[in-house]
Amino acid sequence: xxxxxxxxxxxxxxxxxxxxxxxxxxxxxxxxxxxxxxxxxxxxxxxxxxxxxxxxxxxxxxxxxxxxxxxxxxxxxxxxxxxxxxxxxxxxxxxxxxxxxxxxxxxxxxxxxxxxxxxxxxxxxxxxxxxxxxxxxxxxxxxxxxxxxxxxxxxxxxxxxxxxxxxxxxxxxxxxxxxxxxxxxxxxxxxxxxxxxxxxxxxxxxxxxxxxxxxxxxxxxxxxxxxxxxxxxxxxxxxxxxxxxxxxxxxxxxxxxxxxxxxxxxxxxxxxxxxxxxxxxxxxxxxxxxxxxxxxxxxxxxxxxxxxxxxxxxxxxxxxxxxxxxxxxxxxxxxxxxxxxxxxxxxxxxxxxxxxxxxxxxxxxxxxxxxxxxxxxxxxxxxxxxxxxxxxxxxxxxxxxxxxxxxxxxxxxxxxxxxxxxxxxxxxxxxxxxxxxxxxxxxxxxxxxxxxxxxxxxxxxxxxxxxxxxxxxxxxxxxxxxxxxxxxxxxxxxxxxxxxxxxxxxxxxxxxxxxxxxxxxxxxxxxxxxxxxxxxxxxxxxxxxxxxxxxxxxxxxxxxxxxxxxxxxxxxxxxxxxxxxxxxxxxxxxxxxxxxxxxxxxxxxxxxxxxxxxxxxxxxxxxxxxxxxxxxxxxxxxxxxxxxxxxxxxxxxxxxxxxxxxxxxxxxxxxxxxxxxxxxxxxxxxxxxxxxxxxxxxxxxxxxxxx
Ligand SMILES: [Zn+2]
Numbered sequence: 001x002x003x004x005x006x007x008x009x010x011x012x013x014x015x016x017x018x019x020x021x022x023x024x025x026x027x028x029x030x031x032x033x034x035x036x037x038x039x040x041x042x043x044x045x046x047x048x049x050x051x052x053x054x055x056x057x058x059x060x061x062x063x064x065x066x067x068x069x070x071x072x073x074x075x076x077x078x079x080x081x082x083x084x085x086x087x088x089x090x091x092x093x094x095x096x097x098x099x100x101x102x103x104x105x106x107x108x109x110x111x112x113x114x115x116x117x118x119x120x121x122x123x124x125x126x127x128x129x130x131x132x133x134x135x136x137x138x139x140x141x142x143x144x145x146x147x148x149x150x151x152x153x154x155x156x157x158x159x160x161x162x163x164x165x166x167x168x169x170x171x172x173x174x175x176x177x178x179x180x181x182x183x184x185x186x187x188x189x190x191x192x193x194x195x196x197x198x199x200x201x202x203x204x205x206x207x208x209x210x211x212x213x214x215x216x217x218x219x220x221x222x223x224x225x226x227x228x229x230x231x232x233x234x235x236x237x238x239x240x241x242x243x244x245x246x247x248x249x250x251x252x253x254x255x256x257x258x259x260x261x262x263x264x265x266x267x268x269x270x271x272x273x274x275x276x277x278x279x280x281x282x283x284x285x286x287x288x289x290x291x292x293x294x295x296x297x298x299x300x301x302x303x304x305x306x307x308x309x310x311x312x313x314x315x316x317x318x319x320x321x322x323x324x325x326x327x328x329x330x331x332x333x334x335x336x337x338x339x340x341x342x343x344x345x346x347x348x349x350x351x352x353x354x355x356x357x358x359x360x361x362x363x364x365x366x367x368x369x370x371x372x373x374x375x376x377x378x379x380x381x382x383x384x385x386x387x388x389x390x391x392x393x394x395x396x397x398x399x400x401x402x403x404x405x406x407x408x409x410x411x412x413x414x415x416x417x418x419x420x421x422x423x424x425x426x427x428x429x430x431x432x433x434x435x436x437x438x439x440x441x442x443x444x445x446x447x448x449x450x451x452x453x454x455x456x457x458x459x460x461x462x463x464x465x466x467x468x469x470x471x472x473x474x475x476x477x478x479x480x481x482x483x484x485x486x487x488x489x490x491x492x493x494x495x496x497x498x499x500x501x502x503x504x505x506x507x508x509x510x511x512x513x514x515x516x517x518x519x520x521x522x523x524x525x526x527x528x529x530x531x532x533x534x535x536x537x538x539x540x541x542x543x544x545x546x547x548x549x550x551x552x553x554x555x556x557x558x559x560x561x562x563x564x565x566x567x568x569x570x571x572x573x574x575x576x577x578x579x580x581x582x583x584x585x586x587x588x589x590x591x592x593x594x595x596x597x598x599x600x601x602x603x604x605x606x607x608x609x610x611x612x613x614x615x616x617x618x619x620x621x622x623x624x625x626x627x628x629x630x631x632x633x634x635x636x637x638x639x640x641x642x643x644x645x646x647x648x649x650x651x652x653x654x655x656x657x658x659x660x661x662x663x664x665x666x667x668x669x670x671x672x673x674x675x676x677x678x679x680x681x682x683x684x685x686x687x688x689x690x691x692x693x694x695x696x697x698x699x700x701x702x703x704x705x706x707x
Pocket of ligand 1 (some may be wrong): 069194195196309360361
């Protein structure tokens with residue numbers, strides 16, 4: 001019955017959006033209008049869902065539930081916000097274990113632990129000495145203080161666009177002689193809190209900023225790195241969402257301390273576990289300051305908003321992101337629709353960001369591109385494959401995970417995603433990009449865990465993410481990670497490199513423009529830039545895989561009474577597997593358009609475990625596929641949901657995929673357009689090819705003569 005779920009979701013979207021629109025003008029305050037607490041309210045909970053195959057993960061994603069970034073090869077952890085989420089999971093036949101039965105109760109426990117830690121501790125071992133999570137205001141204050149204390153090393157700036165709710169998005173830039181702008185140094189970008197509830201992702205970014213500012217001039221290693229590279233830290237990208245999550249998270253504690261009791265906590269529609277941004281009505285800007293009130297229409301705070309880490313242009317609109325507004329992974333109506341993401345895009349497009357890390361929680365992972373399985377057919381009708389820099393990306397990932405103890409994997413090994421930060425940043429700029437999933441098991445755990453994640457604990461004591469970030473910064477500064485343009489330019493000349501191109505989305509493309517500037521101080525210069533040819537334009541080798549049917553079994557079925565089902569037995573033999581059974585494909589066909597459903601189970605002892613299900617619209621042919629099937633007994637179950645009772649044909653095919661050839665897809669060599677300018681007047685234009693690790697010498701003699 002999985003297919004009926006989509007319909008229910010679509011209705012939910014309409015009602016959420018309509019309710020939100022109605023709420024905006026009338027609600028002034030918050031407290032009085034909160035839903036009345038009842039002891040029967042559904043407690044939001046964290047569950048571990050069994051997903052033994054990739055197909056199961058895809059099926060789970062299609063339910064539109066709130067998937068965490070914690071997943072293994074056979075499970076995904078999911079937040080259930082409403083009773084309807086639980087029903088959806090159960091109806092789809094997934095097995096699951098409850099890991100945190102009541103997230104708001106857990107929130108209250110964490111808050112108590114945090115209060116106890118802060119009360120017992122004057123100064124933590126963190127660079128800032130902080131003993132508790134920052135609020136949004138704390139981030140602004142801390143950045144301002146760093147710039148005030150050491151103005152030659154740190155400066156703050158505000159990204160171009162305010163958030164949807166009208167808040168400034170602040171950043172800090174750190175470098176030796178930070179005020180010497182446009183001096184050709186490469187940039188390391190460290191981003192936090194795309195997802196509202198992932199508080200440690202901002203804390204670790206901010207602590208690294210404090211570490212660097214304090215370390216300049218004191219640590220030889222940090223001083224050297226900051227003389228060779230710039231660091232830009234945006235600790236909170238999603239300022240609206242974070243503020244809601246952070247302040248509602250604290251509210252839970254107040255009610256608990258206030259003796260509110262279990263019912264109060266259970267009934268609190270808080271935003272502590274909000275994921276997305278403050279888009280209240282899709283495609284519309286709502287008045288500043290209305291997000292909190294509007295979020296009341298979305299208990300748990302996850303229904304409204306765009307998933308900022310699915311809104312980037314790279315492969316936007318592909319697998320692993322939803323087109324449904326209420327869904328947790330809603331990608332937005334178009335690529336780069338959200339101001340928070342346009343901010344990051346502008347930042348990365350206007351500098352040479354040679355390495356980028358986007359922090360998230362949780363799962364102890366370092367994820368590298370690509371976000372989809374290499375066999376997935378991409379925008380050009382060919383398998384997406386691995387990133388052309390796979391070996392180097394993996395090597396740097398391994399050096400970082402040796403410090404923090406995380407797993408070093410591709411994005412798709414978590415589950416398929418598209419439109420994420422590095423899907424775009426890596427493919428558009430060539431600068432290496434990673435997602436860090438910080439911490440073992442919670443979105444915002446007790447604060448001492450943040451300290452352990454930053455400084456390292458146990459066998460990683462003294463390493464941790466601090467050391468991983470330093471390695472990333474070393475990579476950003478290293479000549480091997482990017483290209484260099486060298487030459488001589490007249491004093492006072494402005495050199496500009498730019499490139500305009502189409503970045504592939506899943507079904508089309510978006511226009512992208514990179515442009516950055518070097519201000520000549522006269523004489524020889526070295527300008528650190530990303531390679532001129534983008535990864536998506538590199539040549540690649542694609543394997544041609546053909547599918548062969550090694551065995552086929554057909555069943556003719558008669559009429560089935562409505563709401564009843566018939567089982568057919570199928571055995572996958574050891575010989576089938578030895579012959580290379582890559583998948584078992586079961587197809588159900590019948591002459592009249594009707595509503596038959598197909599489920600495939602494997603017999604385990606005396607139990608039937610569902611291994612595949614079809615999910616087509618009524619009237620379409622049903623097909624279910626078990627990938628990498630194991631030998632054993634299977635049950636092919638045909639269920640009739642409609643009143644007419646047709647006859648049908650069921651076919652089980654054992655399929656073997658064989659590589660029958662390789663094909664080289666030619667690449668395109670791309671070049672930067674370099675101009676040499678005097679007060680806005682272009683005196684010379686050059687096309688510059690520069691490769692990763694390479695040097696391109698340019699002759700700006702014409703510019704010098706005309707200058
Ligand atoms: Zn996240």
